[in-house]
Amino acid sequence: xxxxxxxxxxxxxxxxxxxxxxxxxxxxxxxxxxxxxxxxxxxxxxxxxxxxxxxxxxxxxxxxxxxxxxxxxxxxxxxxxxxxxxxxxxxxxxxxxxxxxxxxxxxxxxxxxxxxxxxxxxxxxxxxxxxxxxxxxxxxxxxxxxxxxxxxxxxxxxxxxxxxxxxxxxxxxxxxxxxxxxxxxxxxxxxxxxxxxxxxxxxxxxxxxxxxxxxxxxxxxxxxxxxxxxxxxxxxxxxxxxxxxxxxxxxxxxxxxxxxxxxxxxxxxxxxxxxxxxxxxxxxxxxxxxxxxxxxxxxxxxxxxxxxxxxxxxxxxxxxxxxxxxxxxxxxxxxxxxxxxxxxxxxxxxxxxxxxxxxxxxxxxxxxxxxxxxxxxxxxxxxxxxxxxxxxxxxxxxxxxxxxxxxxxxxxxxxxxxxxxxxxxxxxx
Amino acid sequence: xxxxxxxxxxxxxxxxxxxxxxxxxxxxxxxxxxxxxxxxxxxxxxxxxxxxxxxxxxxxxxxxxxxxxxxxxxxxxxxxxxxxxxxxxxxxxxxxxxxxxxxxxxxxxxxxxxxxxxxxxxxxxxxxxxxxxxxxxxxxxxxxxxxxxxxxxxxxxxxxxxxxxxxxxxxxxxxxxxxxxxxxxxxxxxxxxxxxxxxxxxxxxxxxxxxxxxxxxxxxxxxxxxxxxxxxxxxxxxxxxxxxxxxxxxxxxxxxxxxxxxxxxxxxxxxxxxxxxxxxxxxxxxxxxxxxxxxxxxxxxxxxxxxxxxxxxxxxxx
Numbered sequence: 056x057x058x059x060x061x062x063x064x065x066x067x068x069x070x071x072x073x074x075x076x077x078x079x080x081x082x083x084x085x086x087x088x089x090x091x092x093x094x095x096x097x098x099x100x101x102x103x104x105x106x107x108x109x110x111x112x113x114x115x116x117x118x119x120x121x122x123x124x125x126x127x128x129x130x131x132x133x134x135x136x137x138x139x140x141x142x143x144x145x146x147x148x149x150x151x152x153x154x155x156x157x158x159x160x161x162x163x164x165x166x167x168x169x170x171x172x173x174x175x176x177x178x179x180x181x182x183x184x185x186x187x188x189x190x191x192x193x194x195x196x197x198x199x200x201x202x203x204x205x206x207x208x209x210x211x212x213x214x215x216x217x218x219x220x221x222x223x224x225x226x227x228x229x230x231x232x233x234x235x236x237x238x239x240x241x242x243x244x245x246x247x248x249x250x251x252x253x254x255x256x257x258x259x260x261x262x263x264x265x266x267x268x269x270x271x272x273x274x275x276x277x278x279x280x281x282x283x284x285x286x287x288x289x290x291x292x293x294x295x296x297x298x299x300x301x302x303x304x305x306x307x308x309x310x311x312x313x314x315x316x317x318x319x320x321x322x323x324x325x326x327x328x329x330x331x332x333x334x335x336x337x338x339x340x341x342x343x344x345x346x347x348x349x350x351x352x353x354x355x356x357x358x359x360x361x362x363x364x365x366x367x368x369x370x371x372x373x374x375x376x377x378x379x380x381x382x383x384x385x386x387x388x389x390x391x392x393x394x395x396x397x398x399x400x401x402x403x404x405x406x407x408x409x410x411x412x413x414x415x416x417x418x419x420x421x422x423x424x425x426x427x428x429x430x431x432x433x434x435x436x437x438x439x440x441x442x443x444x445x446x447x448x449x450x451x452x453x454x455x456x457x458x459x460x461x462x463x464x465x466x467x468x469x470x471x472x473x474x475x476x477x478x479x480x481x482x483x484x
Numbered sequence: 485x486x487x488x489x490x491x492x493x494x495x496x497x498x499x500x501x502x503x504x505x506x507x508x509x510x511x512x513x514x515x516x517x518x519x520x521x522x523x524x525x526x527x528x529x530x531x532x533x534x535x536x537x538x539x540x541x542x543x544x545x546x547x548x549x550x551x552x553x554x555x556x557x558x559x560x561x562x563x564x565x566x567x568x569x570x571x572x573x574x575x576x577x578x579x580x581x582x583x584x585x586x587x588x589x590x591x592x593x594x595x596x597x598x599x600x601x602x603x604x605x606x607x608x609x610x611x612x613x614x615x616x617x618x619x620x621x622x623x624x625x626x627x628x629x630x631x632x633x634x635x636x637x638x639x640x641x642x643x644x645x646x647x648x649x650x651x652x653x654x655x656x657x658x659x660x661x662x663x664x665x666x667x668x669x670x671x672x673x674x675x676x677x678x679x680x681x682x683x684x685x686x687x688x689x690x691x692x693x694x695x696x697x698x699x700x701x702x703x704x705x706x707x708x709x710x711x712x713x714x715x716x717x718x719x720x721x722x723x724x725x726x727x728x729x730x731x732x733x734x735x736x737x738x739x740x741x742x743x744x745x746x747x748x749x750x751x752x753x754x755x756x757x758x759x760x761x762x763x764x765x766x767x768x769x770x771x772x773x774x775x776x777x778x779x780x781x782x783x784x785x786x787x788x789x790x791x792x793x794x795x796x797x798x799x800x801x802x
Contacts, residue, residue, distance in 0.1 A: 063519070144748035148766035151554060173768050177554040260661055261747050315640030318661020320747070323641045450767045451575060454749055461751070465663060482572050 095182040095205050098382040098389035104133040107391045110153070110160030111138070112146035113378070115344060119411040127398045134391050136162075144263065147450075154179055157385025161392035165208060167199045167377045168445030169453075174381070180207035181382045186393065188380075188400035196417035199376040199441070208379035209400060211408075213415040215357050215374050215434055216267040216339035216442050219346070222354040224252055224334040232356055235366040237304060243358075244311035247334045255308065256333035258324035259317035259461055266444055266457040268337045270375070271360050274440040275368035276301040283446035286456060289484045293456055294473045302469035304362055305460045317465050325349055339375075343413040343427050355427055357434060372434055375442035376417055455479035546774035553770035565775030576776060578752055579760035580783070582667055586756060587735040587787065589671040594731050595724065598679045602686030603716075616687070620680035627677070631744025634673040635660075638745075660746065663753035670745060670754060674738055682727045689723030690716070728795065729788050736784050757783070 109120070117138060124136040139159050141149065147166060151173055154160040165171050174180060183189055184206035189197070192209060200208030225232050225243075228250035234240040244254040258264045273282060276297050285291040292298070313319060313327055321338065328336035329349035335358060336342060343355060359372040380399065382392045398404055405418035410425040415435060423429050447453035455476045462472035547565055551558035569576045601619055605612040622630065637644045638659035646656025660666045693715065701711045739758035746754040749763045757780045764773035 148748070148762065151768075155554065169768075173554065176552075262749060262751060263747070313641060315656075315658035315661050317663075318638070318640045318658035320635060320639060323639050323643075327641060450749070451763065454751075455575075458751060462663075465661070478574060482574060 095178070095180055095202075095207060096384070097183075097185060098181045098386075098393040100393075101390035102133075103131040103391045103394040105135070105388045105391055107134065107136045107161045107388055107395050108159050109136050109138050109162045109395065110141075110146075110150060111164040111378070112141055112143040112150075113164075113412075114140050114142070116408070116412050119408055122411075123399065123404055123408065126404070127395060130398070131391075131394060134394075136395055151177060151179070154383055155385060157383055157387060160383050161386035161388050162380065162382055162395050164211070164378045164380055166445070167210065167375060167379060167442075169448045169450060171199070171208065171379055172448050175202045175207060179381070179384055180205075181384045181389065181393075183207065183209060183382065183393075183396070186397065188393075188397045191400045191402060191405070191419060192417050193419045196376045200379045200381075208381040209396065210376035210379045210417050211399065211405070212341075212378040213374055213376055213417050213435065214339055214341040215372060215431065215439070216270045216341075217357045217359055217373055218255065218268070218271070218335040218337040219328070219340065219342065220356045220358045221328065221331060221334050221351075222356050224250070224331065224353070225356075228252070228334070230334070232358060234358070234361055236364055237307075237360075237362050238364070239366075240358075240360050240362075241307055241311075244308070248311060252331070253313045253327060253333040254311035255313075255335045255337050256319075256324045256327040257308075257312050257316050257337040257464075258319050258321040259312075259464060260319050261321040261324075262454060262457070264321045264324075264338045264342075265461065266453075267339050267442075268360075269444050269457050269460060270373040270440070270442040272301050272304060272362060272460070273443050274370045274373050275362050276304075277443070280440070281446060283443045283453075283456070284448075286480060287447055287449055287452050287483075289480070293459060293476045293480065294470075299469050299473055301362065302459060302463045302472060305463045306469060309464055312464065317461055340431060341414060347413065347427070354430065357431060369438070370440040371437045372439040373442055374434070374439040375445065377445075449483055452480050452483055543774045543777055546771050547778050548775075549771040551771045552768045553765070554768070558771065561771070565772045566779065568772065569776055569779055575752065575755065575763075576760055579755045579757050582754070583736060583756040583783075584787075586667055586671055586674075586738065587732055589668065590674050590735040591728055591731045591791075593671065594675045594679055594682055595727050597675060598682035598727060599686050599720070599724075601679065601683040602690055605683070606687055606690045616680075616683065619683055622677050623681040625677075627740040628744045630673065630677050631741050634676075635745050638669060660754070663751070666746075666751075666753045670738075670742060673745065674735065674741060677741070678731065678734060682731065685723050685726055685730075686720060689720040693719045724795070725792065728791055732788050732791060733784055736780070736787075 109124075113120075117140060120138055124138075127136060128134055143166075147170060150160070150163070150165070150170070154163055154174075155177060165174050180202075182205055183200075184204075186206075188209055189206055196210060196213060197206060199210040200206060220232055222232065224247065228246045230243045230246040230250075231239060232243075234243050247254040257268065278291075278297055279285060282291060286293060313324075313333060324333075324336060324338070325342060325346050326349060327333040329346040329351035331351075331353070336346065340357060346355075357372065359370075361368055361371075380396050382389055382396060386392050399408070400418055402418055402420045402422075405416045406421040406423070408414075409416045409421055409423060409428060413425055413427050415423070415428060415431070423432055444453060444457065447456070459469075459472040459476040462475065463469050467475075548560055548562055549558045550561050550565075605616050605619075625633075636642075640646055640656060640658050640661060643656075643659075645659065649656045657665070659669050697715050698711055701715060706714065736756075737758055738756060739762065742750055742754055742756055742759050743762075748759075749755070749766075750759050755763075757776070761773050761776045761780060764776055
């Protein structure tokens, strides 16, 4: 090998350094959808073969999806589906970056709200409005996956972010499970407390789960349905009377929560409920499988904390349509990914998923055989409000607004808590 | 590739350094290496350039944009992100305050605690070695495991701390649920986690102190405190320097411990700079998060430098 002079060696190192600097100084972004994503066009068609990466956050549903994957592979020989699962918080924070390249998440799920919006803006979804799958869904539950005229995602799950109730404890205490107004709700809590149980187990130490109660509390208090979007835009303020009234109602709940509620993580809160020490778990129906796993044998129903004084509220409950299924526009195997989504959306398979995971689905004509789902099915017909907290697109704003309720439970006055939250909202207008 | 063998030319007497042959002598210096050897660090340089230099430079560039992390469109906003962090973002200033408080608490507590442990366990007896191993044990655990262990300890309903207190008739607390105290409880966890590691650094420093100094001090009538003040402390100053610097950086970057113990996102009383930056990235504000990262970097450098100067752990000029 011929010799290289020191000057040449330095020139190579210099060129490398210059290249690195130049590369570093290239503008961010670079294409509408980096990694090849090209916006909402229908998924490409072709043979249903090859590997499909399915990205989602439901680790607890892994075994159920594994079974569905087996059935899918039996139907389409030569296709493999691998689940790429993150925790819900990590998925919320990182999925967009991971999926942009298309090597992960040929098919994927997103949360309703900020994540769906960001995925839409990044052009990661394909257009599903003409797909076979969309015809299987209840029309009224598809809006969470729409952007203008486009149907970018299919909200798969229907969950009720409302307190779950231990029906046995309610019966024993003689407490009414469907309180008609706020006084009746507090009266119900009082009866439960008198019976020696903690009325409400609330995971105040867990921002994500603790915040679900907010959906119920705000539903009938707010003057408009898009209250959280308007708070974020500065059209409504959390220092407004209606919001302060809601915070005062949170204050009313303090005697009925477990001691040190703001320091309670979700697992201990679930334990209090599943062990029969607490009559309600203020998270949502998505925790039914978890509490059954912890040994809860009692019948479970839902309770809507009706915040009205006269019982004439607009809503009788709260629901969320989430786990929004989509096909990645950067995927190199869109045909198989779309076929997987079609497969999940067939009533038989959606029914299997629902009954095994104890969660309702948005797919029509599903037969619920799971006793918990059967018991809660009437809630599908009630006038429920679409969970408001997911209207927030800015997570700092959402956390600040919800933290005002936690602060009130910690002992801060509603006015002070609201002012602190409004300050953060104002900074982000 | 050939390497020059140097000037020890076999069978020849060295030439006298006349002006005419000086250049020749220099070329044949025994320290001379083949220039091709300069290319040997190339892979390492490439790795550092690609994974360290480039992202750092990119951070500086992103910091002056309003890029959201995924779109092609962005605007250059000058220093607006930096101004926003200090003047219009109470979440950032709150995280900064929390972080400085956390660093101060942990640096003081961890330095003192690890030095005390080291002083007690500096002898190489069997008991000391066993105890050193025990105190060092938390260091080998992953921070996520540590977070889960302490999350259980602090749980107000089923946790170890309140259960123990209950058995002696004392009402437990809310720990992480109490915004005024939460940071202190996480600091306790951090000190428990890393004191063993710092103890080892101190033990190495203590064992290097000549025994004769203590013997001489004893003969002069110096008591234990005087011996510590005049011999031990000056001799462990280099170890203290390492402990303080390492603990500072570690406390600034207690990201995984905070996220594990307080959840994601942590509530504002437990939000520190690294978790705030993560939340800002997750909130699709890449430009702003990059600016926060640069402030974070500068803050660590500044605090470390100040500590070394204030504690006089580094002689002037070093």
